[in-house]
Amino acid sequence: MGMMTEERDEFRPIEWLTSGKVRFLDQTLLPADEAWVETDDYRVVADAIRRLQVRGAPLIGISAAYGLALAARSIDEADVPAFRSRLRKAAEELAATRPTAINLQWAIDRILRLIEDMTEIGQMRDAIVADARRIHDEDVRANRTMAEHGAALLEKGGAALTHCNAGALATGGYGTALGVLRKGWEQGAVTQVYATETRPLLQGARLTVWELQRAGIPVTLITDTATGSVIKRGLVSEVVVGADRIVANGDVANKIGTYQLAVLAREHDIPFYIAAPTSTIDLSIANGDAIPIEERSPEEVTNVKGVATAPSRTEAANPAFDVTPARYIAAIVTERGVARAPYEESISALFQDKVETRG
Numbered sequence: 001m002g003m004m005t006e007e008r009d010e011f012r013p014i015e016w017l018t019s020g021k022v023r024f025l026d027q028t029l030l031p032a033d034e035a036w037v038e039t040d041d042y043r044v045v046a047d048a049i050r051r052l053q054v055r056g057a058p059l060i061g062i063s064a065a066y067g068l069a070l071a072a073r074s075i076d077e078a079d080v081p082a083f084r085s086r087l088r089k090a091a092e093e094l095a096a097t098r099p100t101a102i103n104l105q106w107a108i109d110r111i112l113r114l115i116e117d118m119t120e121i122g123q124m125r126d127a128i129v130a131d132a133r134r135i136h137d138e139d140v141r142a143n144r145t146m147a148e149h150g151a152a153l154l155e156k157g158g159a160a161l162t163h164c165n166a167g168a169l170a171t172g173g174y175g176t177a178l179g180v181l182r183k184g185w186e187q188g189a190v191t192q193v194y195a196t197e198t199r200p201l202l203q204g205a206r207l208t209v210w211e212l213q214r215a216g217i218p219v220t221l222i223t224d225t226a227t228g229s230v231i232k233r234g235l236v237s238e239v240v241v242g243a244d245r246i247v248a249n250g251d252v253a254n255k256i257g258t259y260q261l262a263v264l265a266r267e268h269d270i271p272f273y274i275a276a277p278t279s280t281i282d283l284s285i286a287n288g289d290a291i292p293i294e295e296r297s298p299e300e301v302t303n304v305k306g307v308a309t310a311p312s313r314t315e316a317a318n319p320a321f322d323v324t325p326a327r328y329i330a331a332i333v334t335e336r337g338v339a340r341a342p343y344e345e346s347i348s349a350l351f352q353d354k355v356e357t358r359g
């Protein structure tokens with residue numbers, strides 16, 4: 001029960017309200033404004049995922065689950081096959097919002113599987129709402145366990161570098177990579193965090209710095225282009241980042257710019273860690289080449305907050321993610337334990353253990 005209380009006290013960027021609505025923090029407005037959106041319309045949630053009002057792999061999955069719960073409550077069909085077909089349409093709409101983070105499809109599949117054999121609409125509605133809330137609670141719990149596993153790996157008294165935002169704002173609460181760093185700071189292992197800006201949408205500057213300041217953890221913001229110099233000068237003991245999709249051989253998709261950090265970490269002989277829940281693991285893909293990479297609007301690169309920073313008609317490429325090959329990764333920290341190379345074996349073992357401990 002102590003754990004539950006702790007979880008509930010935690011800042012959560014989204015919540016299910018007893019009124020049957022969802023409330024989420026609009027992350028596009030941070031750090032200037034802390035504005036919450038309340039809705040009972042799943043299409044508002046789908047749009048929020050697309051526009052990055054809610055973002056970060058685990059939070060995208062949780063939001064889609066709540067979106068499906070809103071859809072189930074609003075579909076007014078009395079006929080089971082008609083209800084199912086409209087629910088499936090809502091699920092497809094939610095699944096199509098962003099392509100890279102596997103947590104989105106994972107959450108939707110889990111809910112659809114749960115109601116597969118149910119025959120009553122009321123029962124399905126209740127089950128979907130309950131499971132969406134469970135997915136949320138499980139994520140926060142996973143983050144806290146992951147933080148313990150991850151903090152144990154950190155060098156005592158060092159500074160860590162992180163990229164993008166893998167904190168409470170990217171999850172159900174507490175955070176993945178930032179959860180590890182929070183725990184490391186509490187235990188005295190991490191003395192300081194370097195946060196990259198994370199162009200083009202500045203999740204590091206806007207969100208990670210906001211979170212770490214609120215937590216009272218010393219944070220230094222650097223541009224993405226300063227990372228090589230900061231690491232070369234020996235200012236960083238390790239790099240810890242999150243993930244959008246981890247595949248069977250241990251290759252990892254994460255925010256654009258992650259790959260170059262992994263290469264730098266190798267060059268300068270410091271460990272590069274991934275922290276992510278097992279809901280981010282996609283065993284259906286053998287290696288990173290097959291991960292779909294979201295290509296976002298060129299305007300995000302040619303403009304900063306609506307102000308042009310390049311000549312008009314500039315052609316810009318804007319891949320939102322890159323893939324870090326497993327060979328650069330010192331360890332993948334999950335709530336079920338720490339996986340190390342060879343990853344084919346260690347990642348599949350995470351799932352075998354689950355079956356055993358549940359039995």
Ligand code: MRU
Pocket residue numbers: 052055056057058101163164165166167170171175176177203241242243244254255256320
């Ligand atoms: O485009 P975003 O902001 O959704 O990208 C987020 C990231 O790349 C995070 O590092 C990743 O989702 C892990 S979040 C715990």
